[in-house]
Amino acid sequence: MRNPKTRLGALALASVLALTACSFDSDTGGDTTAGRTTLRVANPTPVVSLNPYAANSADQPTLTVVQEAFETLVSRRDGEIVPNLAEKWTNPDPLTWQFTLRSGVTFADGTPLTSADAKASVQALIDGKGPLAGLWAAVAAIETPDERTLTIRTSEALGTVLSNLTLVWIAPAAKLGDQSFFTAPYGTGPFKVASFTAGQSVELVRNDAYRGERPKLEKISYRYIPEISGRVTALENDEIDVTWGLPPDQLTGLRDDDRLTVTSFPTYANYYIWFNSSRKPFTDPRVRQAMWHALNLDTIRKSLFDQAGTPAAGPLPEAVFGAAKQNPYGYDPARAKQLLTEAGFPNGFTTTMMWSTGCCTNGNSFADAMISDWAKAGIVVKPQELERATWLDRLLKLDWDSTMTTGSTVTGDADFTLARLYLSTAKRNGYANPALDKILLEARRELDQDRRAELYAQAGKIVWADAVGIFPLDLSGNVVLRKGVQGFTPTPNDLPDFAGVSLG
CATH class of the missing domain: 3.10.105.10 (Dipeptide-binding Protein; Domain 3)
Known part of the structure; x- marks a missing residue:
C-alpha cells in the first residue's frame, strides 16, 4: 500500500481526471454499451485505501469497491439477516455464537475457505483499531473447532453480532499480515482487484472461481472524477456508464436525456x-x-x-x-x-x-x-x-x-x-x-x-x-446509468453494487 504522502500526491493529481474522463480501457469506447463487458464507473469520492480492516473500515468509497471482491459471513437483505459464507448459525447460550461455513468455497487464487480465514478476518478488524473495532469490544475468544466451524465467545451478551458481521470481509488468513496484499486484494467474491492507484482508479476483473452466478461483466473500472461538471460531461459524452451522488440541480436535466436513466431511492445515510x-x-x-x-x-x-x-x-x-x-x-x-x-x-x-x-x-x-x-x-x-x-x-x-x-x-x-x-x-x-x-x-x-x-x-x-x-x-440516493446498463438494484446502505449488472 502506498504511504500517506504518496496517497496525498495521488489525490492532488486526481483533479486532472475531470479533463481526461475518457481514459478507460480500450474496449470501452464507442457510443453504446452493446458488446462491451467493462462497466465504466465514475465514483464521486476518491478511494484512498482497499484495506477494510483499519482506518478505512467504515469508509464508503473503500467499502463500495471491497464489496465486489470480498464476502461476509452474513448479509442484510430486505431488512433481514441472511446466510452468505456462513450457511447457518446457532446461539448455544447468550455468550456464544457458532457459525457453520459453506463447504467448497474458494478464494480467487483457488485456496479453500476455512474457519481460520474467518477468525483471522474478525481479528484483523479488531486489531486494526479502526472505526469498527469498537463493535467487537465484548469479544472474549474466537475459536475454530474444525475447518467449517467458527465460534465467537463474548464477555457479555452481544445482540449485534449478526449485524456487525455484515461488515467483516473475509480474506485469506495468510495474506492479512502483508500490507502489499491490499494493493490488489482478493476474496471469495465475484471480482478481484487487478490494479489500484490510491485516489485515482481501481480496476476489477471477474473472479472466474466465484461459486455463485458468473458475472456478465468482465471488468469494472472505477475512476475518481472530482468535479460534478466533469462527471456530467462524461455521462453525456458516453465516457462513463454510471455515477452517483449528483446534486439535485443536475438531475433534472439528466432525467430529460433519453440516453440516461436516473434512479432515486431512500438510504441509511x-x-x-x-x-x-x-x-x-x-x-x-x-x-x-x-x-x-x-x-x-x-x-x-x-x-x-x-x-x-x-x-x-x-x-x-x-x-x-x-x-x-x-x-x-x-x-x-x-x-x-x-x-x-x-x-x-x-x-x-x-x-x-x-x-x-x-x-x-x-x-x-x-x-x-x-x-x-x-x-x-x-x-x-x-x-x-x-x-x-x-x-x-x-x-x-x-x-x-x-x-x-x-x-x-x-x-x-x-x-x-x-x-x-x-x-x-x-x-x-x-x-x-x-x-x-x-x-x-x-x-x-x-x-x-x-x-x-x-x-x-x-x-x-x-x-x-x-x-x-x-x-x-x-439523504436519498441517486444513481445515473446509461440506458444499456441493466440489472442494477439500489440498496439503502449507500454502497452501489454492480456485481449483477450487464451491458446490453
Missing part, C-alpha cells in the same frame, strides 16, 4: 455537522444548541436539497432499526443569541469547520449558507476544505473544531452509528456522557430486538437534545 465536544467553546451544550438554532435550515434545504432527501427527525435516518423521531430545532436567532450569552459568549466567537473535497451533496454551497447564518449570530466560522485523506486523519485525531460530512448506518442497525460514534470510549467527536453510555451498552447486550429499539430511541433523544451535532437531512 444522513448529513451531519459534528462539534468537537472536547474543545472549547463546544464543551458547553448551550453553544452547540445555539449553532443549530442559528441556522435557517428550511430555507437552505429548499434552495440546495430539493429531491436530495427529507428533513431529519433524529440522528438516524428513519429506515434504520432503532431510529425514533425527536422534537425539531426551530430557526430562532434570538434563542441562539440568548444561549450564547448564557454560555459566556454574548459577542459570539471565532471557530473553524472542516470537510473533505467532494464529501457531500452541494457541500461547499451548504457550508457557505451555514457560515452566513452563523455570522448573523456573531459566530465567525472559517472554512477548511481538505483532501479526503487529510480530513480523515484529522477527524480520527480529533484535530478539529467542527466537521461537515455524510455517513451511512451501513448495517441498518442503530448500534452501528449510535454506539460506534457516541460512546465515550469511541472518542470520535469528543462527546462523553455516562448516561448515554449506559443506555447504549445495555442496548448492545440486549438480545430482545423490541427492547433494543426502545433503548436506541432513548439514546437518540440524548444525542439530539445535547446537540452533539446538527442533523439537517436524511
Whole structure:
C-alpha cells in the first residue's frame, strides 16, 4: 500500500481526471454499451485505501469497491439477516455464537475457505483499531473447532453480532499480515482487484472461481472524477456508464436525456455537522444548541436539497432499526443569541469547520449558507476544505473544531452509528456522557430486538437534545446509468453494487 504522502500526491493529481474522463480501457469506447463487458464507473469520492480492516473500515468509497471482491459471513437483505459464507448459525447460550461455513468455497487464487480465514478476518478488524473495532469490544475468544466451524465467545451478551458481521470481509488468513496484499486484494467474491492507484482508479476483473452466478461483466473500472461538471460531461459524452451522488440541480436535466436513466431511492445515510465536544467553546451544550438554532435550515434545504432527501427527525435516518423521531430545532436567532450569552459568549466567537473535497451533496454551497447564518449570530466560522485523506486523519485525531460530512448506518442497525460514534470510549467527536453510555451498552447486550429499539430511541433523544451535532437531512440516493446498463438494484446502505449488472 502506498504511504500517506504518496496517497496525498495521488489525490492532488486526481483533479486532472475531470479533463481526461475518457481514459478507460480500450474496449470501452464507442457510443453504446452493446458488446462491451467493462462497466465504466465514475465514483464521486476518491478511494484512498482497499484495506477494510483499519482506518478505512467504515469508509464508503473503500467499502463500495471491497464489496465486489470480498464476502461476509452474513448479509442484510430486505431488512433481514441472511446466510452468505456462513450457511447457518446457532446461539448455544447468550455468550456464544457458532457459525457453520459453506463447504467448497474458494478464494480467487483457488485456496479453500476455512474457519481460520474467518477468525483471522474478525481479528484483523479488531486489531486494526479502526472505526469498527469498537463493535467487537465484548469479544472474549474466537475459536475454530474444525475447518467449517467458527465460534465467537463474548464477555457479555452481544445482540449485534449478526449485524456487525455484515461488515467483516473475509480474506485469506495468510495474506492479512502483508500490507502489499491490499494493493490488489482478493476474496471469495465475484471480482478481484487487478490494479489500484490510491485516489485515482481501481480496476476489477471477474473472479472466474466465484461459486455463485458468473458475472456478465468482465471488468469494472472505477475512476475518481472530482468535479460534478466533469462527471456530467462524461455521462453525456458516453465516457462513463454510471455515477452517483449528483446534486439535485443536475438531475433534472439528466432525467430529460433519453440516453440516461436516473434512479432515486431512500438510504441509511444522513448529513451531519459534528462539534468537537472536547474543545472549547463546544464543551458547553448551550453553544452547540445555539449553532443549530442559528441556522435557517428550511430555507437552505429548499434552495440546495430539493429531491436530495427529507428533513431529519433524529440522528438516524428513519429506515434504520432503532431510529425514533425527536422534537425539531426551530430557526430562532434570538434563542441562539440568548444561549450564547448564557454560555459566556454574548459577542459570539471565532471557530473553524472542516470537510473533505467532494464529501457531500452541494457541500461547499451548504457550508457557505451555514457560515452566513452563523455570522448573523456573531459566530465567525472559517472554512477548511481538505483532501479526503487529510480530513480523515484529522477527524480520527480529533484535530478539529467542527466537521461537515455524510455517513451511512451501513448495517441498518442503530448500534452501528449510535454506539460506534457516541460512546465515550469511541472518542470520535469528543462527546462523553455516562448516561448515554449506559443506555447504549445495555442496548448492545440486549438480545430482545423490541427492547433494543426502545433503548436506541432513548439514546437518540440524548444525542439530539445535547446537540452533539446538527442533523439537517436524511439523504436519498441517486444513481445515473446509461440506458444499456441493466440489472442494477439500489440498496439503502449507500454502497452501489454492480456485481449483477450487464451491458446490453
